[in-house]
Amino acid sequence: MGRSPCCAKEGLNRGAWTAAEDKILSDYIKMQGEGKWRSLPKRAGLKRCGKSCRLRWLNYLRPDIKRGNISHEEEELIIRLHKLLGNRWSLIAGRLPGRTDNEIKNYWNTNLGKKVKNQSSQPSKNKQIQKKPEVEPPSPIRPNVIRTKALRCTKVFITTPPHQKVDNPSKNAVAESSSGGETETQMRTVQVSSQTHQDDDSSMNLDVGEMCLSELLTSDYFQGHDTDGIVGEPYLFNQEMMEDWSGGDCDQIGVGLDLQSLVSFLDSEADWLGE
């Protein structure tokens, strides 16, 4: 299908927003709520395209936006998440309350990108960051950094094939993309299935909405089972990755990692498999 232009460009304001425009937009959204961006400018009486309004609201006017410098803890988290997710700024921003994807993207491009590059090019003091090469996938076997486009998915199905030793953990991750109206932020369920789990119900649904990732990763399902020759091996992650995610930093920095990030990561892994 052809793509229609997001808006007629004639007669619309462009460039920096004025205080008056900001006020009109935020007042309107406070009264009417977000959404229907395309028609919003007309209804609100703004000479802007809907896209521009959405961006302005999301990146600047939203009341829950955190202003000010990115803290060291946030920086660490960004680096860590970028290592896993690559340039999926919206997912990374989702783990940093009050920060926007645009802000994090800018911060990465202006600060962290260089910093991480420097650190990886010279042996350094920061062991945590030096554990793995940055940005580029270390190998085609187990890419740390995945593709750029995020999929919306509501469920991740993780399964260990019967009597099959896990030689490539990522091969056991399959993401199901929902066709429903849910969004990434509504991902709620991870279904974990294992042949080695001998209960009648060999799969398990976990409500993961607010579950701390480190808790989940240290649970039996991710630590592996003492059967079928996969003693102590996680189903999805090797030791390095487990340390990466469950190293306890999330508690230290006071930002609870929930499974949305993990689901996205698994989603990415599944996508890589499909290529």
Next chain:
DNA sequence: AACAGTCGCAACCGCAACTTC
């Protein structure tokens, strides 16, 4: 003080996923 170069952020652009009809 004036100019050039660099940096950082806000905004724009184009694409793809998703929804609606």
Next chain:
DNA sequence: AGAAGTTGCGGTTGCGACTGT
């Protein structure tokens, strides 16, 4: 089922602020 419309995302750009000469 498929076309048309909408939304969200990541990459890129423009411009003001800052810094060095």
